[in-house]
Amino acid sequence: xxxxxxxxxxxxxxxxxxxxxxxxxxxxxxxxxxxxxxxxxxxxxxxxxxxxxxxxxxxxxxxxxxxxxxxxxxxxxxxxxxxxxxxxxxxxxxxxxxxxxxxxxxxxxxxxxxxxxxxxxxxxxxxxxxxxxxxxxxxxxxxxxxxxxxxxxxxxxxxxxxxxxxxxxxxxxxxxxxxxxxxxxxxxxxxxxxxxxxxxxxxxxxxxxxxxxxxxxxxxxxxxxxxxxxxxxxxxxxxxxxxxxxxxxxxxxxxxxxxxxxxxxxxxxxxxxxxxxxxxxxxxxxxxxxxxxxxxxxxxxxxxxxxxxxxxxxxxxxxxxxxx
Amino acid sequence: xxxxxxxxxxxxxxxxxxxxxxxxxxxxxxxxxxxxxxxxxxxxxxxxxxxxxxxxxxxxxxxxxxxxxxxxxxxxxxxxxxxxxxxxxxxxxxxxxxxxxxxxxxxxxxxxxxxxxxxxxxxxxxxxxxxxxxxxxxxxxxxxxxxxxxxxxxxxxxxxxxxxxxxxxxxxxxxxxxxxxxxxxxxxxxxxxxxxxxxxxxxxxxxxxxxxxxxxxxxxxxxxxxxxxxxxxxxxxxxxxxxxxxxxxxxxxxxxxxxxxx
Numbered sequence: 001x002x003x004x005x006x007x008x009x010x011x012x013x014x015x016x017x018x019x020x021x022x023x024x025x026x027x028x029x030x031x032x033x034x035x036x037x038x039x040x041x042x043x044x045x046x047x048x049x050x051x052x053x054x055x056x057x058x059x060x061x062x063x064x065x066x067x068x069x070x071x072x073x074x075x076x077x078x079x080x081x082x083x084x085x086x087x088x089x090x091x092x093x094x095x096x097x098x099x100x101x102x103x104x105x106x107x108x109x110x111x112x113x114x115x116x117x118x119x120x121x122x123x124x125x126x127x128x129x130x131x132x133x134x135x136x137x138x139x140x141x142x143x144x145x146x147x148x149x150x151x152x153x154x155x156x157x158x159x160x161x162x163x164x165x166x167x168x169x170x171x172x173x174x175x176x177x178x179x180x181x182x183x184x185x186x187x188x189x190x191x192x193x194x195x196x197x198x199x200x201x202x203x204x205x206x207x208x209x210x211x212x213x214x215x216x217x218x219x220x221x222x223x224x225x226x227x228x229x230x231x232x233x234x235x236x237x238x239x240x241x242x243x244x245x246x247x248x249x250x251x252x253x254x255x256x257x258x259x260x261x262x263x264x265x266x267x268x269x270x271x272x273x274x275x276x277x278x279x280x281x282x283x284x285x286x287x288x289x290x291x292x293x294x295x296x297x298x299x300x301x302x303x304x305x306x307x308x309x310x311x312x313x314x315x316x317x318x319x320x321x322x323x324x
Numbered sequence: 325x326x327x328x329x330x331x332x333x334x335x336x337x338x339x340x341x342x343x344x345x346x347x348x349x350x351x352x353x354x355x356x357x358x359x360x361x362x363x364x365x366x367x368x369x370x371x372x373x374x375x376x377x378x379x380x381x382x383x384x385x386x387x388x389x390x391x392x393x394x395x396x397x398x399x400x401x402x403x404x405x406x407x408x409x410x411x412x413x414x415x416x417x418x419x420x421x422x423x424x425x426x427x428x429x430x431x432x433x434x435x436x437x438x439x440x441x442x443x444x445x446x447x448x449x450x451x452x453x454x455x456x457x458x459x460x461x462x463x464x465x466x467x468x469x470x471x472x473x474x475x476x477x478x479x480x481x482x483x484x485x486x487x488x489x490x491x492x493x494x495x496x497x498x499x500x501x502x503x504x505x506x507x508x509x510x511x512x513x514x515x516x517x518x519x520x521x522x523x524x525x526x527x528x529x530x531x532x533x534x535x536x537x538x539x540x541x542x543x544x545x546x547x548x549x550x551x552x553x554x555x556x557x558x559x560x561x562x563x564x565x566x567x568x569x570x571x572x573x574x575x576x577x578x579x580x581x582x583x584x585x586x
Contacts, residue, residue: 011487072464072465072466072484072491072493074454074464074466075454075457075458075464078458097450099466099467099485102443102449102450102451102454103454103464103466103502104454105449105451105454106423106449106450106451106452106453106454106455106457106458107454107455107457107458107464109419109420109423109451109455110420110423110427110454110455110456110458110459111458113420114420114547115418115419115420115546115547115548116418116419116420116449116451116548117548118419118447118448118449118450118451119448119449126551131551135556136448137335137337137342137343137446138337138342138445139556140342140555140556141342141343141344141553141554141555141556142553142554142555142556143344143550143551143552143553143554144550144551144552144553145548145549145550145551146548146549146551147547147548147549148546148547148548148549149547152547152548155449155451183458183461184461184462184463184495184496185463185495186463186464186465186493186494186495186499187493187494187495188491188492188493189481189492189493189494190491190492191486191489191490191491191492192489192490192491192492193488193489194488194489194490197485197486197487197488197489197490198487198488198489200487206585230586238505241505242505242509248469248485248504248505248506249485251505254337254361254445255361255362255365255442255504255505256505262585263580263583263585272338273337273338273340274337274338274361277337277445281556284580284583284585285559286576286579286580292564292566297562297564298562299559299562300562301559301560301562301563301579302562302563302564302565302575302576302579303562303563303564303565304565304572304575304576305564305565305566306566306568306569306572307569310569311569311572311573311576313569314569314570314572314573315573315576315577317573318570318573318574318576318577319577319586322577322586
């Protein structure tokens with residue numbers, strides 16, 4: 001099956017949210033280009049995720065691979081997809097740009113020798129091949145990229161598109177691969193839930209983030225309360241994470257997550273470039289900072305000059321009064 | 325414990341001024357280079373492990389000939405050796421070429437663990453580490469928040485960050501670990517470290533030294549290209565509020581309501 005393949009990612013037994021977004025973009029691309037778009041899900045129990053992916057795509061292959069049970073999945077998934085891609089000859093493989101997608105894309109690229117265009121914020125079609133929009137140099141530049149040859153792998157950023165199911169659901173085929181995967185296995189000995197780690201900040205509509213100005217672990221309570229009042233999640237800068245005030249899962253910026261929420265509310269954040277690269281594409285940016293000359297004042301839409309410990313609770317109270 | 329840290333010199337984002345050259349590739353001469361931030365976390369983790377268990381840390385880079393200046397900073401943090409693969413042919417390499425060259429170079433070294441940063445601040449694809457593991461048949465333990473090698477058993481355990489906490493992964497060594505900031509803050513080089521770094525050896529290797537032919541790598545065979553580059557639209561002017569907290573709060577709420585965010 002030539003054309004475009006979407007690699008569906010399994011999360012909690014079902015389909016990862018990122019895969020619904022990738023599938024929506026891929027379907028649009030297929031319509032523009034006149035190419036077939038198929039989904040592929042590899043896992044010990046791939047059926048549920050494959051069914052969900054078929055809400056977005058006309059054809060999905062569910063590949064049963066028992067080896068992902070109890071082992072790290074990405075390498076095994078990549079090996080199976082590489083084998084299928086060699087046989088069936090898709091031209092483009094699309095994945096999410098999260099940890100699983102990146103691991104899978106890296107192994108696929110090495111095994112197939114196909115190039116990677118990473119962190120797409122949008123996709124297009126031109127001159128018989130896909131074009132990939134990217135935001136580079138910390139958002140200073142938007143680029144349009146293409147492959148030089150006929151084939152390639154694309155990873156897509158979260159929130160690059162709003163997931164939209166197809167008019168009618170597609171069909172799911174089941175497949176079983178031959179033989180054992182060859183690359184070395186990595187055993188999953190344990191899975192541990194950690195308080196504060198479940199922070200889907202890349203998917204949130206509203207992010208309220210705290211920086212050095214928050215001053216400590218206790219200070220993040222003020223951030224948390226405002227986030228709750230706005231129906232959002234808590235983000236943080238590298239300084240706040242390195243100081244141990246909050247879990248790394250909340251970190252936004254160069255060595256953390258890249259977010260693009262409707263509202264980014266920054267409390268006590270100066271807006272250094274390493275943080276800016278993670279949030280500057282937010283639709284609306286509001287900052288509360290004591291220093292009117294902080295870098296964040298240059299790119300925020302609204303800046304409140306003042307003490308965050310006075311202003312943030314006042315905003316929380318005003319929001320509660322409004323909804324109350 | 326012998327650890328190789330894959331390290332990339334990247335443009336210093338704090339200095340600003342990154343730009344594309346006339347060939348639509350990153351103009352590496354335009355901005356001073358620094359050690360990629362995620363690689364610093366990998367190096368810090370490697371240094372802590374070798375301090376506790378004994379052993380040595382080797383830096384491995386594929387980079388322009390000017391890279392030793394950046395490597396010295398990582399040597400000043402405490403790395404013992406540097407290996408630089410540099411060759412004019414490599415200019416303009418894509419991630420496929422980079423993965424091939426680093427894998428070929430790593431193959432010539434002796435190690436128990438190879439570390440790579442989760443991604444780089446310039447390319448940001450996060451695919452080279454996993455690719456190197458695949459080419460060399462190494463177990464891939466990624467998004468590490470903690471790394472615990474057991475030398476006697478010849479195995480390594482890694483806490484891999486998950487959407488709800490972490491998974492504990494285990495694999496035999498040698499293995500490749502993709503490192504994150506959750507491993508802990510990198511140290512600043514001490515004066516002693518800076519002095520010591522001056523006399524540490526950086527071995528330079530060419531493509532042929534690592535057994536890669538020039539036809540299979542570099543800009544001439546790059547699989548991706550930049551078609552266009554534009555500056556993002558400028559944001560609207562900033563509205564500044566300097567009123568007491570309760571008044572300011574009402575202004576913020578009105579602003580959010582006007583934008584239909586609340």
